[in-house]
Amino acid sequence: MIVGFAVAVAGFALLVAVWSFVQSVRDRLPDTPLLAGLAVLELLLVAQLVIGVVLLVSGHRPGSLATFLAYLIGCLVVLPAGAAWALAERSRSSTVVLGIACLAIPVMVLRLNEVWSGASA
DSSP: OOHHHHHHHHHHHHHHHHHHHHHHHTTOOOOHHHHHHHHHHHHHHHHHHHHHHHHHHTTOOOSOHHHHHHHHHHHHHHHHHHHHHHHHHOSHHHHHHHHHHHHHHHHHHHHHHHHHTTOOO
16 A cells, blocks of 8 residues: 555544544534535545555555455445434534544554555454
């Protein structure tokens, strides 16, 4: 994987998480700018998926292919699930849910890179 891109994705996810928690402390519901930040983060995760697939197709192999694919696809599912929950509930805690979903992304990206570099499941 491209380490610099992974760091950028993780950093942006942490930024959106902090933004979400600040919104929660201010007793705000998820608003359009926060949802736009989530959309940008999701686009970065789609780009990460494309990078991972291109690397796999070009012959590179991670330590564990199944684990790598699970993290690669799992990263894409976390934000939409959190956003669906937050938009269905529409309360102060919904912004906390978005923040927690964003906090899961750097952990998954870190693990994705560990698996890529040869760590096993």
